[in-house]
Amino acid sequence: MNWFRNSKYRVRSIAQNIALGAAACIALSGCVAADMALDSLSSAAPQVSGKMLAEMSKKGMKAESPVLVRIFKQESELEIWKINQTGRYALLKTYPMCRWSGKLGPKMKNGDRQAPEGFYHVSAGMLNPKSQYYVSFNLGYPNRLESALGYTGEALMVHGACSSSGCYALTDQGVGEIYAVVAKALSSGQDRFQVQAYPFRMTAENMALHKGDPNMPFWRTLKEGYDAFEISRQQPKVSVCGRRYMFNTEFSGGEPRDPLAACPAVSTPPDPQLMAQMDAEKKRVDDAMADGGESSAMSAYVDGGMHPSFRSLLKKDGANKLAARISNTKYPVSRPDAALADPFKEMKKRSGTGTLADAPAGD
Numbered sequence: 001m002n003w004f005r006n007s008k009y010r011v012r013s014i015a016q017n018i019a020l021g022a023a024a025c026i027a028l029s030g031c032v033a034a035d036m037a038l039d040s041l042s043s044a045a046p047q048v049s050g051k052m053l054a055e056m057s058k059k060g061m062k063a064e065s066p067v068l069v070r071i072f073k074q075e076s077e078l079e080i081w082k083i084n085q086t087g088r089y090a091l092l093k094t095y096p097m098c099r100w101s102g103k104l105g106p107k108m109k110n111g112d113r114q115a116p117e118g119f120y121h122v123s124a125g126m127l128n129p130k131s132q133y134y135v136s137f138n139l140g141y142p143n144r145l146e147s148a149l150g151y152t153g154e155a156l157m158v159h160g161a162c163s164s165s166g167c168y169a170l171t172d173q174g175v176g177e178i179y180a181v182v183a184k185a186l187s188s189g190q191d192r193f194q195v196q197a198y199p200f201r202m203t204a205e206n207m208a209l210h211k212g213d214p215n216m217p218f219w220r221t222l223k224e225g226y227d228a229f230e231i232s233r234q235q236p237k238v239s240v241c242g243r244r245y246m247f248n249t250e251f252s253g254g255e256p257r258d259p260l261a262a263c264p265a266v267s268t269p270p271d272p273q274l275m276a277q278m279d280a281e282k283k284r285v286d287d288a289m290a291d292g293g294e295s296s297a298m299s300a301y302v303d304g305g306m307h308p309s310f311r312s313l314l315k316k317d318g319a320n321k322l323a324a325r326i327s328n329t330k331y332p333v334s335r336p337d338a339a340l341a342d343p344f345k346e347m348k349k350r351s352g353t354g355t356l357a358d359a360p361a362g363d
Contacts, residue, residue: 064188074200096307134160302338
């Protein structure tokens, strides 16, 4: 367990990720331009480009190595991670999302326009190279826990174009890169890759800013999985029992069969060093929430979100030109008036930065 040895470095690393927020936003504005090179797209399923292979090599990764995806609604960003030469996950690239719909919180029923939050696992059969939105992959909503809770909905995707009704939409070029990377990993032996979908980057500061939200008990559970990955850079093992996710735990008699029943007896608990660091982070959240400040209410929360880079283009060029620039599929920007609103404006003021902890986590 050598990845747990330097806990002070890990804690400092998480704090540094927060401080890098503004710089990340500037860097992402350059990514947007690169992600709109539609003339390089073809009708064939996308392949890993030479440029991407070079970037992997620079970061000590192989095209065949396993992948993991993280999604953050509030920041409108998607991250793709790969195992590097250390045997741990490292960040390969962060993509700005053009559109997601609904609001912060889990998806519960068909037609609510909610983009889902939770832990999902995507196999090769869930990739669609002939999607109506260029290429896509199905998140697998509802997962076992969501199905047991009676949540409904289907075909919740990560895809191209700037249109969402419960999905996560990127540029065609961006989703093509992601598709190529995950397809290569799946064809090279990875059985399925994990997708972690969060309401926001789950720092103590962001948790405190949302402390009045009724979804907070659910988000505290999501944060356990978030912290396990942040600290260890290993994919958390996800189980479901007691109406919630459980992480990195082995149970007597194998995996729990009923997501709604009480969790069985634990045979092997999570690593104690990992748990100690997670407990320290939990205390930071508790302290931040008890700090006396009030949670920030969302303003102009009409429908979903859009990365600031795309919002700037939408203001400048209008919905039709933006849609044409980011996708060849001719789908209009969904609810452009709502996309122009920044529902997290007041939270950004409260945080004292232009972004809320939106720096990509580094190794």
